[in-house]
Amino acid sequence: MNPMPGKNVLPLSSREWLDANALTRGLAIWTVVACHVPFAHAYWRPLAAFASAGKLAVSVFLFLSGLMLQVQVNRAGGILPLAPWAKKRFLRIYPVYWAGLAFTLFCAWFFRGKIFDGGTLAANFLGIPVWMGRNIVSCGYAKPFWFISLLLLCYVLFPPLCRVRRKSRLVLVALALSGLAFWRGNVMGAAAYAFPAFFMGMAAADVLQRKGEVVPAARLQTALFPLLLALLALVFKGLRFFQLDARFAVWIDLLGCAGLTLAPWPALCAVAFLQRALARRAPALLRGALWISGLSFAVYCVHEPLLRIVERSSAAGRPWFGLLGYVLATLGAGWLLDVLDRSIRGK
Numbered sequence: 001m002n003p004m005p006g007k008n009v010l011p012l013s014s015r016e017w018l019d020a021n022a023l024t025r026g027l028a029i030w031t032v033v034a035c036h037v038p039f040a041h042a043y044w045r046p047l048a049a050f051a052s053a054g055k056l057a058v059s060v061f062l063f064l065s066g067l068m069l070q071v072q073v074n075r076a077g078g079i080l081p082l083a084p085w086a087k088k089r090f091l092r093i094y095p096v097y098w099a100g101l102a103f104t105l106f107c108a109w110f111f112r113g114k115i116f117d118g119g120t121l122a123a124n125f126l127g128i129p130v131w132m133g134r135n136i137v138s139c140g141y142a143k144p145f146w147f148i149s150l151l152l153l154c155y156v157l158f159p160p161l162c163r164v165r166r167k168s169r170l171v172l173v174a175l176a177l178s179g180l181a182f183w184r185g186n187v188m189g190a191a192a193y194a195f196p197a198f199f200m201g202m203a204a205a206d207v208l209q210r211k212g213e214v215v216p217a218a219r220l221q222t223a224l225f226p227l228l229l230a231l232l233a234l235v236f237k238g239l240r241f242f243q244l245d246a247r248f249a250v251w252i253d254l255l256g257c258a259g260l261t262l263a264p265w266p267a268l269c270a271v272a273f274l275q276r277a278l279a280r281r282a283p284a285l286l287r288g289a290l291w292i293s294g295l296s297f298a299v300y301c302v303h304e305p306l307l308r309i310v311e312r313s314s315a316a317g318r319p320w321f322g323l324l325g326y327v328l329a330t331l332g333a334g335w336l337l338d339v340l341d342r343s344i345r346g347k
Contacts, residue, residue, distance in 0.1 A: 012218035020272035026293020031057035040307040041314035052236040059197035063264030066201025100301025107305035139305040167203035182253040196261040221266035299334035
């Protein structure tokens with residue numbers, strides 16, 4: 001079955017849409033992992049042309065976070081018990097993050113001889129190095145832990161904003177703040193690009209609550225997804241082919257931010273149709289994909305130091321062997337960390 005919607009495809013139910021959250025989250029995280037491979041060795045540098053996909057992946061992850069948090073509040077009649085909610089968020093983020101941080105610190109010291117000062121360690125331990133203007137702990141390939149600072153910021157903002165009736169206004173305010181960040185240049189660009197997507201997820205949850213059992217315009221949104229991808233490719237890669245006056249740079253950044261804010265919704269629709277097709281035609285493949293997707297956050301927290309495998313194998317003339325080893329090692333480390341996480345949370 002073709003996963004793209006056609007004339008004979010049933011409407012997409014809200015349950016199918018929300019159930020596709022796990023697979024979409026997994027695809028987003030593994031996209032980020034793939035986008036970091038070019039930083040490991042010059043052999044993989046040509047893949048850096050596709051690195052902008054990581055921006056979309058981060059926006060998708062934030063969108064899904066806002067969506068699912070707001071869905072839970074809406075199902076509870078707008079009630080958010082703050083203490084239990086905060087405890088659940090803490091346990092969901094920090095144990096896995098701290099384990100990944102400790103692993104990264106060890107690898108940075110053992111392989112690179114890198115030692116971080118006390119202020120940097122404290123900021124990273126709290127998960128807020130971006131807030132405090134501190135260096136982000138990494139093994140020297142990429143700096144994925146910046147995302148933790150953005151995610152925690154969204155979590156702090158969620159309780160006072162989850163009862164706002166017109167979430168579209170939150171999206172517009174977030175876009176305006178991102179535009180201000182682009183103009184001032186004092187905020188990490190990747191964070192500014194992804195920030196509004198969280199509130200778009202909250203808005204999507206409210207739309208779903210109002211519309212009932214069927215996701216509105218799901219077929220149309222899925223069909224428009226490739227067009228949004230083309231727009232984003234033009235925004236982020238177009239400057240390689242034509243020159244623009246520097247005064248337009250902020251507006252180009254804001255256009256890209258708007259595209260990244262809109263794209264996660266149709267992306268989730270597309271994955272929901274794909275998941276429906278896999279459930280009918282390849283259930284074993286779907287089960288495997290969902291199992292891997294369930295490891296997504298743990299994989300994100302441990303993958304960067306493991307790029308050492310790609311670096312060493314590529315330098316030794318065995319790049320594809322190293323890539324396979326990297327994928328398997330990342331899966332294995334993610335699984336071990338996920339087991340630890342589930343035992344802590346009693347899952």
